[in-house]
Amino acid sequence: MRGVRTLIVDDSSVMRKIVERALRQAGLELLVVHEAGSGVEGLELLRTRQVDLILTDINMPSMDGLEFLSQIAAQSLAPGVPVVMITTESSEEHVKRAIQSGARGYLRKPFTAEQVKERVLPLVHAA
Amino acid sequence: MVLSLRDSVHLISDPFNLDASVEEVFRTMLGVQCVPVSTRLNTSPESMTAVVGFGGLLSGACVFRCDAPDALAIASLLTGLEFQGIDDTVKDGIGEMCNILAGTWKSKVPELAAHCGLSVPAVITGHDYELHVQAPEFQLRRAFAFEGVSFEVTIVCDGIL
Numbered sequence: 001m002r003g004v005r006t007l008i009v010d011d012s013s014v015m016r017k018i019v020e021r022a023l024r025q026a027g028l029e030l031l032v033v034h035e036a037g038s039g040v041e042g043l044e045l046l047r048t049r050q051v052d053l054i055l056t057d058i059n060m061p062s063m064d065g066l067e068f069l070s071q072i073a074a075q076s077l078a079p080g081v082p083v084v085m086i087t088t089e090s091s092e093e094h095v096k097r098a099i100q101s102g103a104r105g106y107l108r109k110p111f112t113a114e115q116v117k118e119r120v121l122p123l124v125h126a127a
Numbered sequence: 128m129v130l131s132l133r134d135s136v137h138l139i140s141d142p143f144n145l146d147a148s149v150e151e152v153f154r155t156m157l158g159v160q161c162v163p164v165s166t167r168l169n170t171s172p173e174s175m176t177a178v179v180g181f182g183g184l185l186s187g188a189c190v191f192r193c194d195a196p197d198a199l200a201i202a203s204l205l206t207g208l209e210f211q212g213i214d215d216t217v218k219d220g221i222g223e224m225c226n227i228l229a230g231t232w233k234s235k236v237p238e239l240a241a242h243c244g245l246s247v248p249a250v251i252t253g254h255d256y257e258l259h260v261q262a263p264e265f266q267l268r269r270a271f272a273f274e275g276v277s278f279e280v281t282i283v284c285d286g287i288l
Contacts (some may be wrong), residue, residue: 011247014206014220018156021207059226061247062133088230091241109227110155 003031004124007049009042009056009068010086015109019055019086024084025113026121039063039071046077053124055107058087058098069101082123086111132184132287135238139185139284144235147256149271149280152227157204159273167270169194169275172254175213177225180246185239188285189229191221193278200276213252222248228280258266260285 006023008016014089016035023030034049036042040063042056058065065085072078084105085098095106105119132139132162146163153161172202187256193201199210202220210217226248234240260266260283 012223012226014202015223017206059245059247066284077280088227088234088245090230090234091237091238093241109230110152112155 002029004028004053005032005034005049005051006030007034007036007042007051007054008041009036009054009060009065011037011057011060013037013126014101015057015086022113022116023055023120024071026117027123028116028121033090039065039068040066043071043075043077046072051078051081052127053120054083055086055105056079056083058085058089058094066097066101073102080127082127084120084123130184130242130288132238132242132258136265136287138236139239139287140267141165142267142269145232145267145269145280145282146271148228148231148235149269152224152231153271153273156224156227157273159204159241161271161273164270164272164277166249167194167272167279169197169277171195173213173252174198174254174256175218175221176251178249178251179222179229180193181229181233181243181284182246184288185233185243185284187263187282187284189225189232190281190283191225191228191278192258192281193221193276193286195252197276197278201278210230218250218252222250232282 008019010016020033034045056065082104085103087105088109090108104123171194175198179189202217205220238285264284270279
């Protein structure tokens with residue numbers, strides 16, 4: 001898929017840049033990258049921008065990634081757009097909660113570009 | 128059933144898990160090979176400390192400490208940018224490294240991964256300060272180095288259920 005419009009939500013600006021770099025290294029051609037420092041900012045962006053892929057951290061202040069996902073669904077924002085959770089949490093329970101909240105994929109930090117290629121690109125191609 | 132980590136303390140406090148976590152995180156995030164050393168190589172007066180708290184069945188913190196020049200070197204490798212001094216991006220980068228280390232360390236023991244949460248990172252910078260924890264349940268303090276850069280990681284457990 002060419003020219004993917006992406007939203008990256010993470011309270012760390014460094015992590016947002018690392019995610020963007022990993023997406024490019026994985027071979028994804030990014031048309032535009034929107035960045036949000038919180039779930040609240042992410043929702044604001046989704047009200048005015050169309051995206052093809054959302055990647056979000058879970059552990060964030062003010063609104064965590066799981067609540068962000070719930071709000072996307074509740075407000076019917078970005079229907080059909082794949083969401084990938086990125087987090088340091090890796091237990092079965094956390095993965096289950098993320099999937100139940102609507103995430104299609106899951107990346108545990110630290111991750112490699114190869115893992116991004118395996119887990120994120122198929123979601124983009126299938127969307 | 129009452130959940131407890133008491134039976135897993137020997138696994139949780141095993142220094143091998145911390146060494147393996149540091150090696151994995153630095154290899155994946157920075158592309159460097161980190162090795163344990165007996166003590167930090169560099170000691171400049173200005174240092175940076177990032178802290179990520181643990182909550183749940185284990186309470187405590189993961190503490191990452193390095194000197195200012197080493198923080199700049201780590202942040203440069205992480206971001207691909209050059210830094211002249213400690214700024215918000217350097218603090219953010221060191222905080223994130225500590226966060227990823229804390230998560231990787233706790234993932235080594237499944238019961239810990241499932242029943243222990245992480246706080247968002249806090250970063251402290253300053254001159255000539257010491258960290259003191261009163262009577263922890265256990266404490267792991269390890270120094271590591273790569274390519275002339277060194278840092279220290281401490282896991283402090285002040286309560287375990």
